[in-house]
Amino acid sequence: MSGVRVLVGTRKGAFVLTSDGRRDKWDVSGPYFGGWEIYHLKGSPVDPNRLYASQSTSWFGQLVQRSNDGGKTWEPVGNKFAYDGVPGTHQWYDGTPHPWEFKRVWHLEPSLTDADTVYAGVEDAALFRSTDAGQTWQELAGLRGHGSGPHWQPGAGGMCLHTILLDPSGAGRIFIAISAAGAFRSDDSGVTWQPINRGLRSQQIPDQDAEVGHCVHRIAMHRSRPSVLFMQKHWDVMRSDDGGDSWQEVSGNLPTDFGFVIDVHAHEPETIFVVPIKSDSEHFPPEGKLRLYRSRTGGNEWEPLTKGLPQSDCYVNVLRDAMAVDSLDQCGVYFGTTGGQVYASADAGDSWAPIVRDLPAVLSVEVQTLQ
Amino acid sequence: MIRVELPAHLRILAHVAGEVQLDVEGQATQRSVLDALEARYPMLRGTLRDHVTEQRRPFVRFFACSEDLSHESPDAPLPEAVASGAEPLLIVGAIAGG
Numbered sequence: 001m002s003g004v005r006v007l008v009g010t011r012k013g014a015f016v017l018t019s020d021g022r023r024d025k026w027d028v029s030g031p032y033f034g035g036w037e038i039y040h041l042k043g044s045p046v047d048p049n050r051l052y053a054s055q056s057t058s059w060f061g062q063l064v065q066r067s068n069d070g071g072k073t074w075e076p077v078g079n080k081f082a083y084d085g086v087p088g089t090h091q092w093y094d095g096t097p098h099p100w101e102f103k104r105v106w107h108l109e110p111s112l113t114d115a116d117t118v119y120a121g122v123e124d125a126a127l128f129r130s131t132d133a134g135q136t137w138q139e140l141a142g143l144r145g146h147g148s149g150p151h152w153q154p155g156a157g158g159m160c161l162h163t164i165l166l167d168p169s170g171a172g173r174i175f176i177a178i179s180a181a182g183a184f185r186s187d188d189s190g191v192t193w194q195p196i197n198r199g200l201r202s203q204q205i206p207d208q209d210a211e212v213g214h215c216v217h218r219i220a221m222h223r224s225r226p227s228v229l230f231m232q233k234h235w236d237v238m239r240s241d242d243g244g245d246s247w248q249e250v251s252g253n254l255p256t257d258f259g260f261v262i263d264v265h266a267h268e269p270e271t272i273f274v275v276p277i278k279s280d281s282e283h284f285p286p287e288g289k290l291r292l293y294r295s296r297t298g299g300n301e302w303e304p305l306t307k308g309l310p311q312s313d314c315y316v317n318v319l320r321d322a323m324a325v326d327s328l329d330q331c332g333v334y335f336g337t338t339g340g341q342v343y344a345s346a347d348a349g350d351s352w353a354p355i356v357r358d359l360p361a362v363l364s365v366e367v368q369t370l371q
Numbered sequence: 372m373i374r375v376e377l378p379a380h381l382r383i384l385a386h387v388a389g390e391v392q393l394d395v396e397g398q399a400t401q402r403s404v405l406d407a408l409e410a411r412y413p414m415l416r417g418t419l420r421d422h423v424t425e426q427r428r429p430f431v432r433f434f435a436c437s438e439d440l441s442h443e444s445p446d447a448p449l450p451e452a453v454a455s456g457a458e459p460l461l462i463v464g465a466i467a468g469g
Contacts (some may be wrong), residue, residue: 035380059430059464060380060418067407076384076414 005070005368006334007051008342009038012360014053016071019355021328023346026355032074033065040107040321040364043070047115048368052134054105054120061295062104063122066134077134081105081122084141090124091153100124100144107321109164119190121161125152125178127190140190143176148195148212155179155215155234160319163219167226175229175244180215183231185244196244200233217260218320222269230272230299232262232320237274239299250299255286261323265348266331270298273325273333273349275318283338284315292335294349308352309343316341321364328369336362373404373449374459381462383418385412390459399451399454401433402445420460 006017013031013246032038033055041053051067053074061082065074087100103123111117116133126144128137143149152159160179167173172189175196182197195211205213215234222228231238231247235258238247251257256276265271270293278286285291290309316339326332333349336342340359345352375391382388393407402425409416420427425445427433433440435459436450452458 055381058467059378059428061421061428062417063384063414079417082423 002328003370004328005043005048005370006324006342006355007041007043007071007364007366007368008336008362009040009053009321009342009364010028010336010340010360010362011037012047014038014041014055014071015356015359017355022061023328023332024353026344028356029071031360034069036063037104037268037361039104040366041065041071042108042110042366043368044110044115044118045112046110048370050110050115050133052108052110052118054108056104062102064105064108076131078136079124081120081128081137082139083126083144084139087144089150090159091151093154095152095153100126101254102126103158105162106162109166112166112168113170115180119164119166119174121164121176123158123160124154125159125161125181127161127164127176129190140186142186142191143184143193146184146193146195151212152178152181152334153213165219165221165226165229167221168223169226173226173243174220175221177216177219177231179217180234181212182214183216183219183229183244194321196240197247198238198245199247200238202234203238204234218262220262220272221242222264225269228269228298230262230264232259232274234258234280237262237299243290250295252295252302254293254302255291255304258346259318260320261318261335263320263323263325263333266325266327267329268296268331268348271296271348272299273323274302275323275335277317283317288313288315290314290316290337292349292352305345305349305352307350310346314339319363321366322362324365324367326367326369332367333365336365337364372456373399373453374456375404375408376459378462378464380464381415384414384418387412388392392456398446400446400451401427401440401443401449404449404460405445414455430465430467432463432465434463 002021011266013034015030044050049070053065058143059068089097092098107121109119110314163177166174174186200214201208227243229240291304316337323335333345338361342355
């Protein structure tokens with residue numbers, strides 16, 4: 001029987017939530033790695049029992065954990081993330097040069113074709129890859145080295161590489177995004193890179209049309225149309241129909257176009273979801289109402305989805321890696337909040353119910369659809 | 372034989388309870404003790420000192436014999452009471468974060 005496994009990373013450990021295809025009764029296991037920050041965990045599309053998790057604390061640094069049994073047991077694998085060559089400097093908040101320093105892994109993206117290959121997006125921003133199931137990591141240094149690296153500057157959360165999208169067409173195309181440098185694309189499996197920020201406009205930087213410096217929060221793609229990208233920028237929801245070569249704003253009638261998450265329906269490539277957040281200084285939903293907005297037109301026209309979500313006195317945030325969709329016939333949508341709730345919808349957002357209410361602050365949510 | 376007490380998170384990670392006892396080659400220093408510790412428990416590599424620079428992580432402290440040894444040279448001899456096993460080397464996660 002089909003089912004789903006929801007992988008939740010929190011400020012104080014990881015949790016695994018499982019259900020059958022009806023998605024109305026849930027088993028909650030965890031915390032795994034109690035007391036550690038779990039920025040992200042994700043399963044391999046090739047082998048759903050192969051999971052990778054990013055585990056860290058300010059005290060003891062970064063660990064990477066691997067599971068071969070769907071999260072029941074874990075083993076630490078390699079945690080040496082050494083920048084290639086002399087790492088040089090990027091810009092600090094005040095514009096002065098600052099040495100590149102590894103801090104943590106924000107995002108793990110398992111390969112679409114090989115369970116032993118996994119990519120890691122790290123702070124300070126760089127992309128690493130392991131081809132031995134996480135035992136060793138090598139930087140794809142062409143990203144930092146493509147030329148604009150010394151001009152990259154951290155966002156408020158640090159200079160993190162938080163989004164990795166692998167083009168499923170097999171052409172070696174990879175998209176990544178960095179706060180606050182912007183989006184980048186490789187067409188040769190990560191060897192060389194180019195910024196893809198044309199059309200983004202950011203009032204926070206002196207040259208609003210600059211090649212880099214944009215605070216991209218998240219990018220999403222539907223696997224059937226890998227050249228169509230949707231972006232939640234610091235402010236503005238954007239789309240690209242040419243693999244990031246150009247972007248158009250599709251914020252439309254959203255109550256605010258600030259936010260962190262964005263995702264695409266599993267079966268409808270023009271149906272996208274965002275959670276509007278009031279502003280960059282007030283990281284909670286407008287009017288204290290937690291509303292997910294859905295567009296069935298690829299942007300511009302949005303409808304609020306509220307059934308089952310708190311519509312008063314709600315002041316949580318939904319962080320950039322904390323929304324995901326399953327691929328069951330009736331697409332499920334999931335998101336986690338900084339208040340520790342994980343909400344699930346088994347009908348593409350029409351109605352919602354919490355799976356759990358009182359976890360630590362949720363940093364990431366991923367979903368595996370199990371057959 | 373050197374006795375080492377790990378912070379709780381790292382005891383869980385290393386699957387140990389209580390003190391760790393290590394045989395250390397040559398003079399007992401922070402570096403030689405950490406080398407022996409990481410050789411016995413490879414999962415601790417990178418948690419106490421940086422992989423590349425080998426510098427102590429900022430929130431990791433080394434205490435022994437009622438003294439803070441955190442700022443001693445990694446190659447300075449540890450107190451004789453630690454070297455002899457009479458006293459443990461305490462590896463402590465600093466109180467930070469409120």
